[in-house]
Amino acid sequence: MKMNNCDAWLFTSRNEPRGYIQPQTLEELWFHTGTNCNLRCPFCFEGSKPGDSRIEFLTLDDVRTFIDEALDLGVKTFSFTGGEPFVNPNFLEILALALEYRPCLVLTNATEPLMKRMVDVQRLRDKPHALKFRVSLDDPDPVKHDELRGKGNFSKALTTLGMLYKAGFSVSIARRMLADEESAVVDKAYVQTLRTVGIEEDITMIKFPEFHLPGSLPHVPEITENCMTRHLNAQQRENFMCNFSKMVVRKDGRCGVYACTLVDDNKSYDLGATLKGAMQKRVILGHHRCYSCFACGTSCSEGD
Numbered sequence: 200m201k202m203n204n205c206d207a208w209l210f211t212s213r214n215e216p217r218g219y220i221q222p223q224t225l226e227e228l229w230f231h232t233g234t235n236c237n238l239r240c241p242f243c244f245e246g247s248k249p250g251d252s253r254i255e256f257l258t259l260d261d262v263r264t265f266i267d268e269a270l271d272l273g274v275k276t277f278s279f280t281g282g283e284p285f286v287n288p289n290f291l292e293i294l295a296l297a298l299e300y301r302p303c304l305v306l307t308n309a310t311e312p313l314m315k316r317m318v319d320v321q322r323l324r325d326k327p328h329a330l331k332f333r334v335s336l337d338d339p340d341p342v343k344h345d346e347l348r349g350k351g352n353f354s355k356a357l358t359t360l361g362m363l364y365k366a367g368f369s370v371s372i373a374r375r376m377l378a379d380e381e382s383a384v385v386d387k388a389y390v391q392t393l394r395t396v397g398i399e400e401d402i403t404m405i406k407f408p409e410f411h412l413p414g415s416l417p418h419v420p421e422i423t424e425n426c427m428t429r430h431l432n433a434q435q436r437e438n439f440m441c442n443f444s445k446m447v448v449r450k451d452g453r454c455g456v457y458a459c460t461l462v463d464d465n466k467s468y469d470l471g472a473t474l475k476g477a478m479q480k481r482v483i484l485g486h487h488r489c490y491s492c493f494a495c496g497t498s499c500s501e502g503d
């Protein structure tokens with residue numbers, strides 16, 4: 200039987216129905232501030248680099264519209280990712296607005312764009328809601344981090360992380376997770392590194408496997424409807440980001456609501472122009488990154 204493109208998306212190569220998530224309530228709304236970044240990391244799963252405009256700068260008006268809609272839907276937090284959010288010229292205003300309504304999380308490489316705005320950032324402590332930063336530290340070894348991110352950037356990121364912490368902001372880190380690593384050993388090395396800038400408490404470490412560049416099509420097992428109930432329980436299915444979050448992305452001069460933070464390189468995951476509409480749409484788990492969520496419980500969410 201010949202399948203059209205839509206059917207091909209709904210069924211695996213063996214003609215079995217693909218697994219899906221039917222979103223429930225919108226708890227987290229993410230905003231993609233744009234793929235322009237001051238760094239040029241060769242592994243970036245967003246393909247971000249200086250001047251990149253695959254995803255355009257979000258504007259204050261864009262964000263205002265979606266904040267209003269998200270509040271009506273009962274959203275609990277706003278999160279911001281890029282690119283480097285502080286490269287977006289509108290970002291401080293955007294963040295100041297969001298902090299009037301809900302706690303916010305900002306993902307950052309914690310280098311010059313943030314360092315230059317530290318005074319303004321510190322003023323945001325006076326806002327009604329808390330601000331948290333997640334800093335990218337790819338490896339606890341400065342040499343390995345800098346091989347990927349550029350010389351001197353480990354020191355800048357770590358110093359800035361320590362400054363944010365001392366200023367009273369909550370912090371976490373995002374790190375790469377290699378397939379053959381001994382995670383407990385690597386985690387311990389991070390704890391020692393964080394102590395050097397005065398972070399003694401256990402902080403959240405979000406670990407990301409290899410996600411490949413945008414548009415890549417690595418081979419991964421396909422997820423069927425049957426897999427979703429045979430291998431996962433109800434709680435595990437609820438934990439999928441696409442169940443409780445969405446991401447606003449500006450492309451080609453308009454904003455679209457994407458299923459989650461990991462699939463903005465595939466138009467099938469643009470679920471339309473409104474959050475309400477997007478939350479009603481079934482998310483088909485056909486992106487290769489969906490397999491990380493299925494097999495490892497990968498998530499950008501910190502759940503707090």
Ligand code: SF4
Binds near residue numbers: 440
């Ligand atoms: S990458 Fe994960 S969260 Fe995103 S659509 Fe796929 S399964 Fe859902």
